[in-house]
Amino acid sequence: MTSNRRVVLLAGDGIGPEVAGEALRVVDWLDRRRSVGFDLSEAQVGGAAYDATGHPLPDSTLEAARAADAVLLGAVGGPRWDSLDFSLRPERAILGLRKSLDLFANLRPAKVFDALSDASSLKADVLRGLDLMIIRELTGGIYFGEPRGVETLPDGTRRGVNTEVYTTPEIRRVGAVAFELARERQGKVHSVEKANVMESGGLWREEIQTLRDADYADVDLHHMYADNCAMQLVRDPHQFDVVVTSNLFGDLLSDISAQLTGSLGMLPSASLGAPGPGGTRAALYEPVHGSAPDIAGEGKANPIAMVLSLAMLLRHSLDQDEDAELIEQAVGNVLDRGLRTADILQPGFTAVSTEDMGRAICAELDRLAA
């Protein structure tokens, strides 16, 4: 495993190490069969890091993440650490990584594998073959805007304030991520805001349109109000390819799109920073799910979200699209053969453990690469 591309694996807590173990199994497979093309090292994060060093994001981990081309993270958190001061809670490590690496674009694909198209609460024929990407602005907007706070008014009642703020550079840099990605996909972007009632939404719309006209005229751009987008996502999700939106709307819309695919255990994500001088950008890849303390240590966790996060890493940070596709194909084939971890198990299918699922994906990779 020698190369100048560096990847840091942060397994974390709960089911984090279990699903990370299956991603490592796939990395080993890549190393044996495809010459993996990156150096992989491991570092501590979350509650495990707190237990070992007194901090959920030790300096050594942050430095390793900063020096890497990409970070692959399992999950953090658990009841053991819930009584810690807020600043030392395992979940702070993720916020710390996002902030330190300036990860401003959150990518959440919603891809429905044929074998699971009837696992969602929506009708299978609305979902079959679905493949869309929600890009959420992650470091700006109402979650960070000033002024914010709660004040007591002279009459004794209280007033809570949060402020939606976006600037031209903040909008354009996340817009550029969406347009670039659309070029590699179906060439269509929906930009989502509430320009009808919010000035910041009006600015968002204008800036995205200006960026598109100047640099991405080949991409098909649509503007949509956020409330309509929520409705359209469940009515006819196939109309979307790439959706780009603010922090708040992205938080909501990505959870709706997650539900389209049926299970938390299937959902990967990426958070990207700005491209550096060499064209590479800071990037963190992680499953959408948390550390699932209710099933940790029982071999029940679905490793697919983590394995698909590795596939995203290969595609978006290492330009190894072919390997990413191979992994996604292997996952699809294993599901087609009826293997299911407990979270996606339905009557008539074969229940498998976390490790069995990882082994089956590697066996399928063997078959595909033969």
Ligand code: NAD
């Ligand atoms: P969770 O995602 O950990 O679990 C929610 C439910 O989904 C649980 O029933 C769990 O068993 C199930 N689940 C999740 N991932 C699964 C998988 N891969 N396979 C099978 N089932 C799976 O969310 P939660 O219970 O709200 O949070 C648990 C802990 O995780 C908390 O400490 C929380 O702060 C932390 N958390 C961490 C992250 C992260 O690391 N990015 C994200 C969310 C929550």
